[in-house]
Structure formats: structure tokens, C-alpha cells
Amino acid sequence: MTEQAIRVDYIARVEGEGALKIKVKDNQITELQLRIFEPPRFFQGFLVGRKFDEVPGIVSRICGICPASHQITSIQALEDALGIEPSQQTKDLRLLLALSQWIQSHTLHIYFLALPDFLGYESAITMAKDHLTEVKRALKLKRLGNDLTALVGGREVHPVTPTIGGFTSVPSRKELQAIGERLKEARADALATIDLVSSLNIPAFERDCEHIALSADDTYAINGGRLVSTKGLNIPVWQYRNHIKERHIPHSNALHSYVEGRGSFLVGPLARVNLNMDKLSPEARKIAESTGIFPTFNPFYSILARAIELLHSIDACLELIERLDPQPEDIAYTVQAGQGFAITEAPRGSLYHSYRINDQGLIEEADIVSPTAHNVANMEEDLRAFVPSVLDLPLEEATLKCEMVIRNYDPCISCSVHFLRLEIERE
Amino acid sequence: MNKPRIAVYKMSSCAGCQLELLNLEPILLDVLGAVDLSYFVMARRDNEPGPYDIGLVEGAITTGEEIERLKKAREECRILVAMGACACYGGLPSIKNWQPQRVVESRVYENLAAIHSTTAYGIDYYVPVDAYLKGCPVSREELLEFIKGVLLGIRPYLRPHSVCVECKLHENVCLFVTEGQVCLGPVTTAGCGALCPSRGRPCEGCRGPANDANTVSLAQTMAEYGLHRSDIIRYFRKFAGMTPEFSKGAEAV
Numbered sequence: 001m002t003e004q005a006i007r008v009d010y011i012a013r014v015e016g017e018g019a020l021k022i023k024v025k026d027n028q029i030t031e032l033q034l035r036i037f038e039p040p041r042f043f044q045g046f047l048v049g050r051k052f053d054e055v056p057g058i059v060s061r062i063c064g065i066c067p068a069s070h071q072i073t074s075i076q077a078l079e080d081a082l083g084i085e086p087s088q089q090t091k092d093l094r095l096l097l098a099l100s101q102w103i104q105s106h107t108l109h110i111y112f113l114a115l116p117d118f119l120g121y122e123s124a125i126t127m128a129k130d131h132l133t134e135v136k137r138a139l140k141l142k143r144l145g146n147d148l149t150a151l152v153g154g155r156e157v158h159p160v161t162p163t164i165g166g167f168t169s170v171p172s173r174k175e176l177q178a179i180g181e182r183l184k185e186a187r188a189d190a191l192a193t194i195d196l197v198s199s200l201n202i203p204a205f206e207r208d209c210e211h212i213a214l215s216a217d218d219t220y221a222i223n224g225g226r227l228v229s230t231k232g233l234n235i236p237v238w239q240y241r242n243h244i245k246e247r248h249i250p251h252s253n254a255l256h257s258y259v260e261g262r263g264s265f266l267v268g269p270l271a272r273v274n275l276n277m278d279k280l281s282p283e284a285r286k287i288a289e290s291t292g293i294f295p296t297f298n299p300f301y302s303i304l305a306r307a308i309e310l311l312h313s314i315d316a317c318l319e320l321i322e323r324l325d326p327q328p329e330d331i332a333y334t335v336q337a338g339q340g341f342a343i344t345e346a347p348r349g350s351l352y353h354s355y356r357i358n359d360q361g362l363i364e365e366a367d368i369v370s371p372t373a374h375n376v377a378n379m380e381e382d383l384r385a386f387v388p389s390v391l392d393l394p395l396e397e398a399t400l401k402c403e404m405v406i407r408n409y410d411p412c413i414s415c416s417v418h419f420l421r422l423e424i425e426r427e
Numbered sequence: 428m429n430k431p432r433i434a435v436y437k438m439s440s441c442a443g444c445q446l447e448l449l450n451l452e453p454i455l456l457d458v459l460g461a462v463d464l465s466y467f468v469m470a471r472r473d474n475e476p477g478p479y480d481i482g483l484v485e486g487a488i489t490t491g492e493e494i495e496r497l498k499k500a501r502e503e504c505r506i507l508v509a510m511g512a513c514a515c516y517g518g519l520p521s522i523k524n525w526q527p528q529r530v531v532e533s534r535v536y537e538n539l540a541a542i543h544s545t546t547a548y549g550i551d552y553y554v555p556v557d558a559y560l561k562g563c564p565v566s567r568e569e570l571l572e573f574i575k576g577v578l579l580g581i582r583p584y585l586r587p588h589s590v591c592v593e594c595k596l597h598e599n600v601c602l603f604v605t606e607g608q609v610c611l612g613p614v615t616t617a618g619c620g621a622l623c624p625s626r627g628r629p630c631e632g633c634r635g636p637a638n639d640a641n642t643v644s645l646a647q648t649m650a651e652y653g654l655h656r657s658d659i660i661r662y663f664r665k666f667a668g669m670t671p672e673f674s675k676g677a678e679a680v
Contacts, residue, residue: 039438042534044535051658063441157446168627
């Protein structure tokens with residue numbers, strides 16, 4: 001009889017605080033826990049009683065890595081509640097803002113959080129000694145994404161211009177075109193990123209699970225669309241709560257997201273490329289198709305999906321910049337009671353916000369489910385299926401491989417309000 | 428001289444302030460040539476033990492476990508820095524402090540037995556703090572200025588004046604006076620370059636009270652503009668409601 005334990009007390013290179021504990025007895029997993037010790041901050045709790053127009057600025061602070069996603073999603077949910085239809089210019093600028101954040105966040109994950117695992121370094125800081133070209137490329141791409149976020153949003157972390165009905169100020173066509181030139185140059189860096197990621201040794205590991213993403217007829221869906229899946233889910237956003245539930249799993253002591261009648265699911269770049277490959281920009285689509293890999297249910301290919309989306313993001317930004325000539329717009333609406341829903345594709349996957357407001361414009365109820373909260377049950381399922389394949393490896397290597405399974409999801413633990421239920425149910 | 432060793436600690440926060448370190452992209456490699464990021468869990472797997480020269484603490488303190496970690500951070504760091512609004516004065520997590528804790532918790536969680544959340548405070552409620560880098564998020568420029576100051580052994584310039592000063596230097600039209608949009612600029616610490624008002628958005632006070640901030644007078648002006656008492660309270664009890672100055676503003680009318 002042999003007993004083994006894999007423990008990671010503080011998972012590194014993810015955003016937030018989490019730990020992993022796996023116990024194995026006679027090659028059988030006896031215990032597997034992805035424990036989150038990120039302290040709760042109660043956003044959904046303290047939003048109640050706040051004014052509706054404060055919400056985008058407040059929920060931005062759920063996550064410093066994808067603040068624009070929380071802002072855009074909350075704004076669209078509140079506009080749904082108030083019956084506001086934003087202008088085409090506003091929709092375009094919001095898409096540009098979301099894409100800029102994809103560029104920044106995907107670059108951060110590919111080069112700083114994931115790549116060191118594949119190349120055998122503890123961090124991008126030590127990796128820079130041997131791979132300076134790659135690290136410099138990453139810094140350049142990340143700065144470009146950040147500069148675009150700052151141009152549209154006013155600031156990289158926690159943008160200030162997005163508001164209900166539009167933007168408090170808009171960039172000029174000249175400013176957009178200047179950054180457009182840099183985006184054109186950055187296509188080569190995105191292509192080099194795809195080459196680099198394609199050369200990595202991707203572990204062979206497949207697990208059949210449901211992949212979910214927004215999808216639209218005419219575009220690679222980011223700020224709108226229907227929620228669809230590889231197993232036939234196809235619903236409008238407002239029906240989300242009728243189909244996506246949470247439940248208590250006794251063996252892991254966690255509340256997990258699942259599709260009613262089925263099970264855990266995956267959201268994020270891999271699900272999006274699998275479901276919406278034909279809507280990618282022409283070159284991104286060509287590359288995705290030529291790999292012959294997609295659709296795939298190997299979560300380790302998430303990094304390739306992310307690299308392909310990086311190229312798509314740059315292409316989509318260029319298309320928007322080509323036609324945008326933003327002008328100041330008047331924002332006017334009347335406050336009324338109502339309920340609104342929105343889902344957007346944040347860098348890490350589908351992000352759900354819903355609000356009920358009263359006729360004074362005060363929040364009565366807020367419901368927020370982040371991509372990582374959607375993914376946590378699936379991460380555990382992946383680990384359950386994956387761990388037996390690494391049991392013969394030295395403990396240190398097995399531990400690293402398990403961490404890689406988690407990092408595939410680029411988990412953003414700060415974001416995951418519901419994720420926290422994990423810890424609560426333990427005691 | 429050895430490179431100063433920096434530790435980055437995460438408490439109850441969004442990770443946005445520590446991301447600002449990585450957002451130094453164009454000069455990040457130069458910064459890494461001047462300092463060692465010895466403990467930085469978001470970016471590294473092999474983190475070195477203390478002692479450290481500089482500890483950058485991100486986030487409010489909202490659990491007993493964080494109090495213990497904070498005390499340990501204080502012991503192992505020569506200079507301890509509150510990085511960002513949450514660490515300086517509680518930040519947005521402090522909004523919950525004015526509602527009954529159990530009520531706030533029950534809106535998010537079903538089983539409250541395992542929730543051990545405390546009143547959200549800035550870190551100086553528990554340990555002595557050597558420097559405050561304000562803002563939500565922290566200003567990259569001020570963060571860099573601070574690191575340079577430590578390297579050179581000089582005191583960094585901390586802005587004592589209000590956002591209004593920077594707003595005037597930008598020659599912005601005053602949103603408060605001309606458009607009637609309530610703005611916390613008159614009582615909020617500068618250093619952001621009046622970012623929000625320059626983009627058509629009133630100041631929300633994320634950088635906390637400026638020196639000699641007259642919040643009572645501002646609250647009275649808000650009332651004259653027709654704001655209800657509950658609105659005025661919301662303005663002050665947001666990023667820095669736990670500070671004495673903003674507390675006074677919230678209770679003035």
C-alpha cells in the first residue's frame with residue numbers, strides 16, 4: 001500500500017489565492033481539493049443600496065486583470081434594465097476596449113503565466129535571461145494592449161470613460177489611427193507568438209466535457225450573442241439562470257457551476273475557438289483550421305487558442321479603427337425600475353452580470369458569475385482525470401503538471417465571487 | 428550595494444495594483460536590473476524567503492488570517508508600503524462596513540457558519556506603515572518614484588494638495604461648477620493628474636482625503652445642489668469612507 005500526496009499551498013502565476021490538495025492511495029484518488037483562500041469581498045452584498053450609475057466603477061474593482069469586462073458587462077446589464085439602446089459608435093468602442101484587454105490579458109497569460117512551465121522556468125523573470133527576444137516581444141504586445149485600453153478607457157487598470165449609455169470622452173480618429181500603425185506592426189509579433197506556442201510540447205490529454213461560449217451569426221462574439229455549447233445549449237442571455245445552476249458536491253465540498261441536466265463545463269479561449277472558429281479574422285481562421293487541432297477537448301491547447309485569439313484581436317481592432325471616427329454623443333435616459341441581464345466574453349470566458357433596480361435607481365439585487373467561477377468545477381474534473389497519468393513521475397514534476405492543468409484556465413481567483421463558496425462548505 | 432529585495436503581498440484585493448508592476452512594460456527589464464522582485468506569487472513560482480527591503484502590500488485587511496500575514500510582513504520588511512486605496516484606507520471593500528455584516532454576507536453566501544470576515548481596514552489599523560501610495564489602482568508613476576527614492580535614499584515627493592490643483596493645471600472646465608456634476612476633486616489627494624475630470628468624469632475620491640480637506644463644506648455644497656443626505660453619504664463612503672475626513676463629510680448633513 002502506498003500513499004502519496006500532492007500539495008501546492010499557494011498556486012503561483014495565477015491571479016489570486018488558491019491551493020491544491022490531492023491525496024492518492026493505491027493509485028486511487030481519495031481526496032482532491034482546489035481550495036480557495038481568497039477572502040470574500042462581498043461585492044454582490046454591498047452593491048445593494050448603491051446607485052445604478054456607480055455600479056460599473058465599483059464592479060471594475062472585482063478584478064484588476066479584466067476590469068473592462070466587468071464594466072462593459074455591468075453597463076450592458078443595466079442598459080437592458082433601463083431600456084437603453086446604445087449607438088453603433090458606442091458598441092464599436094466597447095468592442096475595441098474589450099479587444100484591447102484581450103491583447104493585454106492573453107499576452108500576460110501566454111508569456112508570463114503559462115510559458116515558463118513549458119520552457120522549464122519558474123517565472124518570466126528568470127526566463128528573460130535565456131529568452132530575451134520572447135520576453136521583449138511580450139512586453140511590447142502587452143504595452144500595446146494597455147495603450148489601447150488607456151486610449152479608449154482613459155486608464156489601463158480600472159478604465160474611467162465607459163458609462164451607462166456611452167463614454168464620458170472618446171478618442172479622436174487621429175489617435176486611433178496612430179495606434180493602428182502599431183497594431184499593424186504587432187501582427188508579426190502575434191504570428192511569432194502562434195509559432196512559438198505551436199512548437200511547445202503539449203501534453204496528450206483529452207476529456208470529454210461541455211464547452212460554452214457566446215456565439216453570433218455575423219461576428220466572433222464578445223459583447224453579445226446567444227450562449228451556445230458543444231452539447232446543444234443555445235439560449236438568449238436572459239435565460240442564463242434557467243440553465244446554469246450551482247450545486248454542492250459532497251466529496252469536494254464545493255458549490256459548482258453546471259448545466260442543468262448535464263454537468264460541469266469549460267468557458268474561455270478554447271471553447272470560443274472550438275465553437276466560433278469560422279468567425280475568426282481571415283488569417284486567424286486560416287491558421288486555426290490549418291493546425292487540424294480544433295475542435296479539441298485537450299485543455300492544454302488553451303494556450304494555442306489564446307495565441308490565435310491574440311491575432312484575431314489585433315485584426316478585429318484594425319477593422320474597427322479603419323471605420324471609427326468617434327464624435328462626442330449626448331447621453332440621455334430616464335431612470336425606471338427593472339431587471340437586466342448581460343453576458344460578455346471576458347479574456348477568460350463567459351462573464352454573467354444581472355441587476356434589479358428600483359424606481360429610484362437603487363440596486364436591489366446583483367448577480368455576478370465570473371469565468372473562473374464557471375470553470376472551477378471543470379478544473380477539478382480535469383485534475384481527477386489527469387492525476388493518474390502523472391502518478392509515476394517524481395513528486396515535483398507531478399505537482400508542476402497539476403499546476404499546469406489549473407493554469408490552462410488562466411484562473412482569475414480575485415474575480416470569482418462564487419468560487420469562494422468552496423471554502424465555506426469545507427467546515 | 429546589493430539590489431533591494433522587494434516583496435509583494437496580496438490581501439483582500441483585485442490584483443490590479445500588483446499588475447501595475449508588470450504594466451511598467453517599457454522599463455520593466457530596467458527595473459528588474461535595479462531591484463529583485465524576491466517574493467511575487469502572481470509572477471513567480473520560486474519565491475525567496477525574507478527579510479526584504481521593501482514590502483508592497485495590496486488589499487484591505489478583512490480576515491484574521493490576513494492580520495497574521497500582515498504582522499509577519501511587517502516583521503520581515505524594512506520598509507512597509509500600503510499600495511493602493513484598499514491597503515491605505517480600506518478601499519471599496521470598506522463599503523460593506525456600514526451595513527450589518529451578516530446582512531451583506533447573506534446576500535452572497537448561503538452557509539454563513541464558515542464566513543469569518545471582519546470590518547475592512549487599511550493596513551495601518553494593525554501595523555505601522557512607512558509609506559502610502561494612494562489611488563485605485565496605485566499610480567504607476569508614484570510607485571516608480573517611490574522605488575527610485577528608496578534606491579537613491581531620498582524622500583519621495585508625496586502630493587499634499589487636492590485634485591482640483593491638477594485639474595486647473597490641465598485647464599479643464601470644472602464639472603462641478605459649470606455642469607453641476609458632483610465631484611470629490613476639492614477634497615481628494617492629487618497625483619492622478621486629474622485623470623477622471625480630464626475625461627469628463629467627476630472625481631470619486633479614490634485617492635482619499637487631501638491635506639486639510641474641508642469635507643464638511645463640500646457636503647453642504649452638495650446639499651445646496653439638491654443632493655439627498657443618502658446620496659452625500661454614498662459619495663463619501665466609497666473608497667475612503669473609513670478616513671476621519673471622509674467620515675466627517677458623510678455625517679455633515
